[in-house]
Amino acid sequence: MHPASLWKKLPDGRAACRLCAHFCRIEDGKRGLCGVRTNVGGELMTLVYDRVAAAHLDPVEKKPLYHFHPGSLTFSFGTMGCNLSCAFCQNYSLSQPPRQGRAIAGETVTPAELVAAAQRSGAASISYTYSEPTVFFELMRDTADLAHEAGLHNIMISNGFQSRQCLDALAGRIDAANIDLKAMEPQFYERICGAKLAPVLKNLVHMRRLGWWIEVTTLLIPGANDDAAQLRRLADFLCQELGADTPWHISRFHPDFAMRETPSTPLESLLRAHAIGREAGLRYVYVGNIRDDTWNRTLCPSCGAAVLERAGMGLGQARTREGHCASCGTSIAGRGLP
Numbered sequence: 001m002h003p004a005s006l007w008k009k010l011p012d013g014r015a016a017c018r019l020c021a022h023f024c025r026i027e028d029g030k031r032g033l034c035g036v037r038t039n040v041g042g043e044l045m046t047l048v049y050d051r052v053a054a055a056h057l058d059p060v061e062k063k064p065l066y067h068f069h070p071g072s073l074t075f076s077f078g079t080m081g082c083n084l085s086c087a088f089c090q091n092y093s094l095s096q097p098p099r100q101g102r103a104i105a106g107e108t109v110t111p112a113e114l115v116a117a118a119q120r121s122g123a124a125s126i127s128y129t130y131s132e133p134t135v136f137f138e139l140m141r142d143t144a145d146l147a148h149e150a151g152l153h154n155i156m157i158s159n160g161f162q163s164r165q166c167l168d169a170l171a172g173r174i175d176a177a178n179i180d181l182k183a184m185e186p187q188f189y190e191r192i193c194g195a196k197l198a199p200v201l202k203n204l205v206h207m208r209r210l211g212w213w214i215e216v217t218t219l220l221i222p223g224a225n226d227d228a229a230q231l232r233r234l235a236d237f238l239c240q241e242l243g244a245d246t247p248w249h250i251s252r253f254h255p256d257f258a259m260r261e262t263p264s265t266p267l268e269s270l271l272r273a274h275a276i277g278r279e280a281g282l283r284y285v286y287v288g289n290i291r292d293d294t295w296n297r298t299l300c301p302s303c304g305a306a307v308l309e310r311a312g313m314g315l316g317q318a319r320t321r322e323g324h325c326a327s328c329g330t331s332i333a334g335r336g337l338p
Contacts, residue, residue: 002049004037005138006165015044020083020134021161021199033194034135035098036081048079049139051106052114053094054130057121059314063129063157064249064288066298067334068176068213070308071315074155075118078130079139080104084159085194086182087258088221094131096257111143115150124336125153125175134162137169144173159193160200160207167206176213176335178249179204183218183225184233192224205241213335214242217249217288220265220273231273235280244281245333250274252289271295284333302330308337 008016010025017024017032024032026039036048055077060069063076081104082095089095098104118126126147128140133156144154153175160179181200182193189197207214216238220226238246250273252265270287274295277285287295293316298308305327309316319326323337 001038001040001045001047002138004044004046005141006163006169007044009042013039013042015039015042017044018163018165019137020163020166021196021203022083023163031098031101032083033099034081034083034132035101036079036104036135046136046138047098047104048081048106048136050108050110051079051104052077052109052139053080053106054078055107055114055117057123058127060125060127060155061310061315062313063127063155063178064217064286065155065176065178065213065215066249066286066296066308066310067215067247067284067332067337068155069124069153069336070334071318071338072124072336073122074125074127075114075121075123076127076129077114078128078133079106079136080131081135082132082159083135083161083195084132087192088219088253088262089257090254091130092257111139111146114143115146115152118147118152119150123152125155127155127157129155129157132159132161134158134166137166141169141173144170148173159195160203161195162199162203164203164206167203167210171210174210174212176215177207178215178217179207181216181218181234181238184230184237185225188225201237201241208242215247215249216242217251218273219251219253220270221253221259222263222265222269224262226265226269226273228272228276231276232280235277235282238277239281244283246282247284247286247333248277248282249286249288250277252287254289298332300325300328300330300332303328307332
């Protein structure tokens with residue numbers, strides 16, 4: 001165990017966690033909803049500071065981030081645990097066991113060792129991902145500091161359910177994030193994810209204020225969050241609150257975890273959502289988890305030329321010059337574009 005940050009000791013011996021928007025009040029000997037923060041004699045401890053459960057070298061496009069140093073590699077890692085309980089979770093073997101009180105697995109590793117591994121791999125960045133990086137905040141924070149010292153960027157792949165205090169503590173540490181905006185219905189978050197929508201919306205706006213490069217992903221689930229009116233509200237929020245240059249990744253659902261009886265998303269539903277995003281004014285809308293790379297191309301918002309093409313999980317041909325369309329010279333939104 002390692003001392004946790006972002007909490008307050010209460011007079012009755014409970015620990016008031018200030019890490020995420022659940023704001024758990026944890027009794028002595030108990031864990032928070034994430035399953036990886038525990039009260040030991042009135043002191044809050046994290047169980048995952050040195051327990052990395054998954055680590056891989058990925059194309060940054062796999063996160064997905066399409067407008068942040070495209071074509072680069074990112075060293076990705078995560079621990080067990082999550083502050084949400086999404087019925088459709090595709091990484092439930094990592095995210096859910098600690099919430100059920102089960103043992104926390106992982107390889108013992110230090111922030112310095114993680115940064116050294118990223119450097120050896122030739123990565124341009126470190127991605128905090130796979131489960132929910134909020135719950136391994138202390139490991140992310142310390143690794144991010146060392147990563148910046150080593151000239152690496154820091155990327156967070158998250159559900160966006162942090163506390164404001166957590167986000168402010170990450171200011172200057174995180175460079176880019178892909179945030180899941182799972183739906184625009186509070187009932188969806190409460191019933192299917194065990195969380196609330198409002199904090200995610202507020203946090204997205206605050207992340208933008210912090211200067212992070214933000215891309216948003218929505219997993220489109222048949223009959224759950226694919227209503228056209230809901231998608232219009234979501235696209236309008238992105239365009240009006242985050243800006244028309246915010247990339248929106250619409251991802252195809254495949255049956256998993258507690259939603260194995262729900263069918264995969266029909267292609268026509270994905271393309272309808274894509275059209276809704278474009279009609280709302282979003283300049284960069286993508287469709288993922290399908291075989292057709294046509295919908296993963298970055299098009300110039302002025303002349304329509306394909307400026308960044310993708311092949312599977314990686315970058316294909318780039319037709320840009322220092323971040324501008326090679327055909328008409330229009331600036332393409334992003335950071336570190338060729």
